[in-house]
Amino acid sequence: xxxxxxxxxxxxxxxxxTDTASPQVSTEPVLPADLTWAGRVRATVLAYVALTxxxxxxxxxxxxxxxxxxxxxxHVDIAVxxxxxxxGWLGAGSANTLNMVVDADIDKKMKxxxxxPLARRAVATRSALIFGLVLWAASFAVLYFAANLxxxxxxxxxxxxxxxxxxxxxxxxxxxxxxxxxxxxCMPTLVGWAAVTGSLSWQPIVLFLVIFFxxxxxxxxxxxxxxxxxxxxGVPMLPVIATExxxxxxxxxxxxxxxxxxxxxxxxxxxxxxxxxxxxxxxFLERVTKLYRDTRxxxxxxxxxxxxxxxxxxxxxxxxxxxxxxxxxQTISSYF
Numbered sequence: 001x002x003x004x005x006x007x008x009x010x011x012x013x014x015x016x017x018t019d020t021a022s023p024q025v026s027t028e029p030v031l032p033a034d035l036t037w038a039g040r041v042r043a044t045v046l047a048y049v050a051l052t053x054x055x056x057x058x059x060x061x062x063x064x065x066x067x068x069x070x071x072x073x074x075h076v077d078i079a080v081x082x083x084x085x086x087x088g089w090l091g092a093g094s095a096n097t098l099n100m101v102v103d104a105d106i107d108k109k110m111k112x113x114x115x116x117p118l119a120r121r122a123v124a125t126r127s128a129l130i131f132g133l134v135l136w137a138a139s140f141a142v143l144y145f146a147a148n149l150x151x152x153x154x155x156x157x158x159x160x161x162x163x164x165x166x167x168x169x170x171x172x173x174x175x176x177x178x179x180x181x182x183x184x185x186c187m188p189t190l191v192g193w194a195a196v197t198g199s200l201s202w203q204p205i206v207l208f209l210v211i212f213f214x215x216x217x218x219x220x221x222x223x224x225x226x227x228x229x230x231x232x233x234g235v236p237m238l239p240v241i242a243t244e245x246x247x248x249x250x251x252x253x254x255x256x257x258x259x260x261x262x263x264x265x266x267x268x269x270x271x272x273x274x275x276x277x278x279x280x281x282x283x284f285l286e287r288v289t290k291l292y293r294d295t296r297x298x299x300x301x302x303x304x305x306x307x308x309x310x311x312x313x314x315x316x317x318x319x320x321x322x323x324x325x326x327x328x329x330q331t332i333s334s335y336f
Contacts, residue, residue, distance in 0.1 A: 047122035048131060051100055052093030059211075060088045060188050062315050066322035067192035067207055070268070074326040076196055083146030084195040088188060090139035091155035095162045095184065097132035101125060102167045106233040112226060147195035154194055158187040175238045182215030206264045207321075211314070213258040217251035217288060218310040224303035244301070248292040251306075255288040262317055269321065270329035276320030284313040 064085060068076050100107065100118050107119040117123040123131075136159055143152035166181030186208040193204035223230055223239040224247060231240045239247045259281035266274050287309050294301045 043122065047117040050117050051097040051123065051128055051131065052089075052135070053096040056096060057089055057092045059185060060085065060092050062318050063186075063188040063207070063211065064088055064192040066318045066325065067189050067204060068196050069322050069325035070203065071193045071196035074328050080147065080195060083142060084151065084192060087139050087143035087146065087152070088155065088191055090135050090142060091159060094132045094135035094139060095159045097128055097135060098159070098163045099167050101129050101132065102163065103171075106172075106235060109233045110229050112229055143191075143195065148198045150198060150200075151191050151195040154187060154191045158184050158191075172235050175236045175241055177236065178219045179216050182212055182219070185215060186211040203265060203268055206261060207318075209261045210258055210317070213254050213261055214310065214314055216254045217258070218307060218314075220247055220251055221291075221303040221307035221310060224301075225307070244295045245292075248288070248295045248301075252285075252288050252292045255285055259285055265321070267333035268331055269324045270327070270331055272327060272329065273320050273324035274332065276324075277317055280313055280316040280320070284309065 065081060068081055068084065100116060103113075104116075104118040104125065107113040107116045113119060118125060118128055136156070139155050139159075140152045143155055162181070162184035166177065166184060170177040170181045189204045189207040189211065190200060194200060220237075220239055223237050224244065227237070227239045230237050238250065259277075262277045262281060266277070287306055291301055291303065291306050
């Protein structure tokens, strides 16, 4: 689940299937026969770009830059930020590509994902696998030489966890897939901090937890809207196996955890972040609370609206952190 992701993005959900991932291997891409040579090249390039899920990668920008600025309170070298973003983008592209390789079979069953490159055979499975591995190697190299070993290892750990643990194990077996699998989407906070400092501390862990707790309500809101589509794919997800009241209650619990955790960073920031986190948190809580109450009284609900609002909340909080770090005012803890 992710910042900027369109409704066609990859969010787990659906029934009780316990099937393991079993992608069908295609050896040759299938493109429209009437395409010119230039048209085929363009279609192929666009298909490879689509494998990386560029819209999903916006989370990388939203999370990484503010964390890097906070790591040194606004004094980070622009070159370090640029190369970290490039390395992180390559790593995220690798994870997303390998995810599509594994999930090609279920992508064909879902209307939201049936136009993905492997589902429509615009790219051969073997070629996509090689592409994903090349992106992984490039990501490791960029971060290792431009930043440090720790940041490159963290990105590699993210790819392994996202593909090996979430996609191949959790996604099709348990409704808690996004609860634990969402940890992969939190890793930019650790990578960004490590790229600047060469180590980790409590601050990136707090920000990691903010995204970790934010992921379930964000993803379940989308799954509520498209639960029949998810169900057809045979992937367990809470909105399919539970009532809407239970789903929205769980969303509210995780929203509270998200907001409270975001406030734990206040001692290391100034009044700018404090005000933004409080106001944005109160607004996000009100939105999810309304969804829960409307569900309880049987009113018509619009979970997709909450999905989009969750994007806005996370963007506001992290952008607020970036502004706070750049301005560099006295931190709250310095008053005590």
